[in-house]
Structure formats: C-alpha cells, structure tokens
Amino acid sequence: MKTVKVNIVTPDGPVYDSEVAMVIAKTVSGEIGVLPGHIPTVAPLAIGTVTLKKEDGSQELVAVSGGFIEVRPDQISILAPSAELAANIDVNRAKESLARAEQRLQKKQDDIDFKRAELALQRAINRISVHEGN
Template sequence: MAPTLRLEILTIERKLFDDEVNMVIAPGAEGVLGILPRHIPLVTLLTYGELQVKKEGQDDQFFAIGGGFMEVQPDHVIVMADSAERDEEIDLDRAEAARKRAEERLQKAREDESFDAARAEAALRRSLARIKVARRRRRDHVRGPRREQ
C-alpha cells in the first residue's frame, strides 16, 4: 500500500473533505503544486482553480477552489479555501451564466471607472474554475472515469 497523508479541505461554512489520500494537486499562486506524503512543511497561497485528490484504488476527486491557503506537513495537508465545491455540486449552466455576467461586468469596468474591475476579474476566475471542474465531471460521466495511478 502506498504511503498516505491526511487531507482536510475547509471553508468558513463547512469541512468539505477529510480523508487519507496519496496525493494532492493544488492551484498555487506561483503554479500548480503536487503534494505527496512526507513533503517538507510549507504554507502557501492558493488561487482560483482545480484541486485534484488521488487515492489508491479510487477515481480521482476534483474540487473547484476559490483561493485561500494551504498548510503542508509531512503527513497532513489543510486547505483553507475562501470557497470550495465538489465537482458534483457545481451546476454547469449556472457557472456558465456567472461567467457571462462576470465578462460583462469586466467590460463595463474597462469603460467606466465606477465599476470594480478587480471584483469582476475575481468573479470571472471563480466561474472559470467551476466550469473546468464541472466539465471534467460531465466528460468523465460520458466516457467513464479515469483512474490515474
């Protein structure tokens, strides 16, 4: 059996995940981070994106992460996300509508300084992360899930 580490994914509202896993792939502010058991201690900023969880003998699990922090210890990872959703919780139609609204607000912000461009950009990044994760679920449902070892 491959070595494991405990992963917790937390938001202010709930504990989304708490289990032993083999690997965590997270959207770090400086790039994608792959965390394996016995990783050196680390605290890092997370950005909007897809968090992937690998567990031996099971299909990979995917989460849309809306920024936050990740604390890594050799046998334990805690993700403290500003927002996080499991792939099956994401409504693709609503995520697409949110993307469209964010793009419209961003365009208005370019034309009118009274609109908050940073907020529109954050909404766009969040909606794109949600869409990516939801589309992966839909694609895997049609083709069948992939098990990555």
C-alpha cells in the same frame, strides 16, 4: 507512508476529509504536487483546481477560490473562501455568473469593479472546468 490526510475547509464548513495518495494544487506561484511525508510548507492558493489522487488510482477534483494550503508530513489542510467538489457544482449558476462577469468587464467602470469582475470570471471558469472534469 502511502497516504496523507486531507482536509478542505471553508467558512460554510468542511468540504473534504479523507486519505489520499497525492494532492495537486495551484499556488499563486505555480502548481505543486504534494506526496505523503512532504516537508512542512504553507502557500497561498490561486483560483484553481485541487486534484486529489486516491490510492486506488481514482481522482476527485475540487474547485477552490484561493486561500491557503498548509502541508505537514501526515496532514494537508486547505482553507479557502469557497470550495466545491465537482459533483456539487451547479454549472448553470456558474455559467450565469460568467455571463454577468463578462458584461461587467465590458463596461469597465473603474479599477475596483474590474478586479472584482475578473475574479468572479475566474471562479466561474474554474467551476465550469472542474464540473467538466478538467
């Protein structure tokens, strides 16, 4: 088995559906690389980059904001609150979101606001990084 089918789905609809040679994803307990034929696994994802390596050697980056990865030998599914392919990221929006989050973190009114701002900050940094190809 040389490739595995990958689906990335969000509440807004499907983001990706194709065959790849390898998936690298950031789970809450660290990065995993998944090849075709992998044993079944489910893991929660962190805010981070999903790298989709194609059979021709090219790769595609997706900014994912958490959710889950479900691995089966012939299919990998990623369910995430939001996910954007690098080409679909509005980098100015992400920079504005980052600036807002930084302002909120400086105010630091209570714990809930702090956590929300911290997550928004991570999403924005992740989108900027995926847009830049990192």
